[in-house]
Amino acid sequence: MLQNLVKSVWVPMKPYYTQAYQEIWLGMGLMSLIVYKIRSADKRSKALKGKIFASSKGGGQKTPSYFLRTRCPMA
Amino acid sequence: MNENLFASFAAPSMMGLPIVVLIVMFPSILFPTPSRLINNRLISIQQWLIQLTSKQMLAIHNQKGRTWALMLMSLILFIGSTNLLGLLPHSFTPTTQLSMNLGMAIPLWAGTVITGFRYKTKASLAHFLPQGTPLPLIPMLVIIETISLFIQPMALAVRLTANITAGHLLIHLIGGATLALINISVTTAFITFIILILLTILEFAVALIQAYVFTLLVSLYLHDNT
Numbered sequence: 001m002l003q004n005l006v007k008s009v010w011v012p013m014k015p016y017y018t019q020a021y022q023e024i025w026l027g028m029g030l031m032s033l034i035v036y037k038i039r040s041a042d043k044r045s046k047a048l049k050g051k052i053f054a055s056s057k058g059g060g061q062k063t064p065s066y067f068l069r070t071r072c073p074m075a
Numbered sequence: 076m077n078e079n080l081f082a083s084f085a086a087p088s089m090m091g092l093p094i095v096v097l098i099v100m101f102p103s104i105l106f107p108t109p110s111r112l113i114n115n116r117l118i119s120i121q122q123w124l125i126q127l128t129s130k131q132m133l134a135i136h137n138q139k140g141r142t143w144a145l146m147l148m149s150l151i152l153f154i155g156s157t158n159l160l161g162l163l164p165h166s167f168t169p170t171t172q173l174s175m176n177l178g179m180a181i182p183l184w185a186g187t188v189i190t191g192f193r194y195k196t197k198a199s200l201a202h203f204l205p206q207g208t209p210l211p212l213i214p215m216l217v218i219i220e221t222i223s224l225f226i227q228p229m230a231l232a233v234r235l236t237a238n239i240t241a242g243h244l245l246i247h248l249i250g251g252a253t254l255a256l257i258n259i260s261v262t263t264a265f266i267t268f269i270i271l272i273l274l275t276i277l278e279f280a281v282a283l284i285q286a287y288v289f290t291l292l293v294s295l296y297l298h299d300n301t
Contacts (some may be wrong), residue, residue: 020142023193027185031178 080247084240087167099169101151102156125152139194140301143294150179151290158239158282171240176232183293184228191300199300222236231292240284244279249274 010017086095109118129148133141154170161168169175191199203220204213249271256264 014170016142016145021146021186024146024182026189027182030185031181034181055142 080244083165083167083243083247084171086172092145095167095169098167099157099175102153102160105156106152132223132290135298136294137301139190143297146183147290147294150183151286151295154179154235154289155283155286158188158286159279160245161239162278162282168239168243170235173232173236173245176235177228179289180228180231184231184296187293187296187300188224190297195300202299227292229294231289235289238281242274246271246278247272253293 086093087098088094106121107118109122113119114122125148128151129144132147132151133144136143157168157170160166161170188199191202203217203224205216205220207218249267253264253267253271256267
């Protein structure tokens with residue numbers, strides 16, 4: 001199946017994937033970086049909200065400092 | 076009512092598994108690979124349409140720009156076929172998702188910009204300042220041109236998303252209004268039904284026009300940078 005895939009897809013498309021679309025691969029890398037940044041920021045903010053909610057529910061516990069909240073989400 | 080209105084735009088899943096990938100890959104089945112020199116009617120019509128579109132779209136490009144012919148034709152075929160399939164009742168349209176359209180717009184736009192900076196660095200930098208700008212306005216205009224450059228992929232994606240989503244919402248609303256009016260006034264329901272038919276014809280046109288506009292703009296950005 002892999003041989004068939006190489007023969008039918010990779011061989012005719014090789015000049016495109018290796019030469020013509022070099023800049024598009026870089027664009028895809030840029031897009032994946034943007035997606036990674038957005039998802040990690042979303043994860044961090046959700047963890048922070050959960051921590052603040054849990055600490056307010058617990059009562060009597062000190063809220064983590066700004067440094068800890070922004071740099072150490074697991075603290 | 077509100078929940079039903081946007082339910083058709085939710086990513087579909089079957090037995091808990093997302094089937095968006097299958098839906099995105101489905102339009103490729105409608106374009107069979109030609110295996111003979113003279114093919115059947117369907118493939119011949121498709122080849123004729125592709126030739127017509129590619130001739131018109133690639134006329135402005137030089138040799139470097141024409142290496143993008145396959146990408147541009149694939150783009151217009153994919154977006155056009157996806158938009159048209161989305162007009163079928165109860166179907167899911169991938170191009171209503173902003174994530175999908177950004178996923179198409181950002182790599183292609185970045186590809187054109189990187190091509191420009193790689194092969195024509197001075198000309199690409201010169202685009203940030205229009206010719207004949209008065210000296211005091213130069214800093215502000217450079218900032219404005221930079222912002223307009225970075226807005227291009229956002230505009231590409233949001234334009235397609237908004238047009239297709241708005242069309243589907245309108246069809247949904249006016250179809251619901253037609254059904255609701257049948258019990259109240261048949262004449263009004265008939266008029267609303269005529270409006271629905273006209274809107275559906277408009278949406279067929281919008282589906283093809285938006286595919287053409289997306290591809291044409293990518294082609295123009297490429298032309299500016301090659």
